[in-house]
Amino acid sequence: MLSIYKVSYKNLLRKKTRSILTIIGVGLSAWVLASLMGFNQGYEASLNRDIDNMGFQVLVTAKGCPYEAATLMLKGGTGLRYMKESITNLVLVNPEVDKVTPMLMHAVFDPNKGESGGMSAYLGVDPETFPKMKSFLEFKQGKWFTDSKALEVVMGYEAAELEQREAGDILLIPDKNIELKVVGILKRTGTQDDGTIFVPIHALQKLFGKTGELTGLGIKVKKDANIAKFEEKLYELPDVQVVSLAQVKQTIMNLVSTAKVMVFSIAMIAILIAMVGVINTILMSVFERFQEIGILKSIGAMPWDIFKLIWIETFILCILGGIAGTGMTFGLSKTTEFLIRKLLPYTPTGSLIKLDFNLIAMTMLTVLIIGLVSGIYPAWKAARVRPLESIRSELN
């Protein structure tokens, strides 16, 4: 039996190149759309994961730029500000505090890192408190250092891979000419810890001339404590700023929102271009088949039949474009992620693009709606063709 769907599909085969180009156009816009929606889901999930893996809910840093503080909290940074170590005792007196861990971040340029050198991040941590707060960290080799003055290091998974170090090896700090013993290698965490070199805090303070100074104080708050009230109390401390997880998340999301708006605008433009492409393809096809459509009406097709025939053609183009687009989303997700990482000022360590069934369903639905809307005008135009006009145009 010959169905109207088959007729529509076979009509599209007449101008294969044009149909394929239209499908590619729809596919590209579906790809941009699905990637954008996947990014919306993935970025926030990865950011939450990064924050959860920090082990503390509040960070106290020296007063300065909140973006710098947020970056420090998540990634480490340069151009750091310092506060006095004595701040620890002032914080500890608050009843809301469960645990605190002092930290000193230091970045060193290593000329041997990569092809043209790179920064190595050293994080001075307290062997008493830091491992307890980060109890989820697991060791591939060795264990945490125990003496806060020992010239020892624990290396994150990627840092160890990059430096090609194993437990028991020696690590040389560039420029300082000081050897540190690697006592542990962490398993991969998928967070910024993978690229960090952990050093006992007092040893790091001494090595870089920052005795008695910190870049951050991580605070784990008691379960039932009122964090907002506690933050207000912390602001009474001199020359510090308080960064809570909620704030960090908000700050990062603010940074990302600009990029999101840009990408969303690009997606909208891509969708509009795809719509125009579909309308153009179908409209051209209608004009080319003007006489034929008239003949179809003379052999019994009602206006609604012709409308359906043309609309189904649009529908098929968009379905195939949607399938191609979602295929590209999966196939090119790594490339898309690479491009996004290049574009954004900060990206979490996990997967930035989260793809799932709902996202694919949403993309397909959007593409179909676009297709059906795009098809209305050409289909209406075709439905209005009068058989007599087509016969007259034959005579002409």
Place this chain on the structure above:
Amino acid sequence: MENQIAIKAQHLKKIYRRGIEEIYAVNDISLDIQKGEYVSFIGPSGSGKTTLINILGCLDNPSSGKLSIGDKEIFSEGKTLSEKDLTKIRRELFGYIFQKFYLIPTLTVLENVLLPSTFYKKDGTENHASELLNMLGIDKRKNHLPGQLSGGEMQRVAIARALVNYPQILLADEPTGNLDSSRSHEISEILKDLNQHKELTIILVTHNMELARTADRVVELRDGVVKL
């Protein structure tokens, strides 16, 4: 057996206006076509034969006059039908063949024949399509695409397509206009055969006198009127 009237036209007029000038494409034509009759219309270009066949075939409304098909009154004074109503009549009663074959190039021969049934289906059209292809001698080509057929074969496919929904009347507008004399003769034989053995009413418009003479009656038109 007493003849029944298939089409009855009374005082049909079709007037086109070009500025203030009125052009009578069909001017007061009355005629009866009997059921099972084979009528051909001939005449020079601009004589009104195509306009007349369009009105008789319900492709166009007349400006005035009456038209009945069988017992059904299609047009009468002051009454014109919508495109939708005309389509209903066309698909119920008529089959059409045109000078160009208008086969869909990406559908096979069989699919092209079945095309009308996509929009309006009468019982048994699928078997009927195969029977028609067999009768017209192109059953072996049923899975071929139109591009693989000769002009004569394509017109046979178009004839099968016109007949698939069991029309009562077949309208053929210059069916041999795109064919050489040998293929024209084949089509002429087919039309004659359909008329004689299937008792199909056929209305033919042609410039080809040889084809016109195969009809039961030849009506000559000139300047929108029947030349007696």
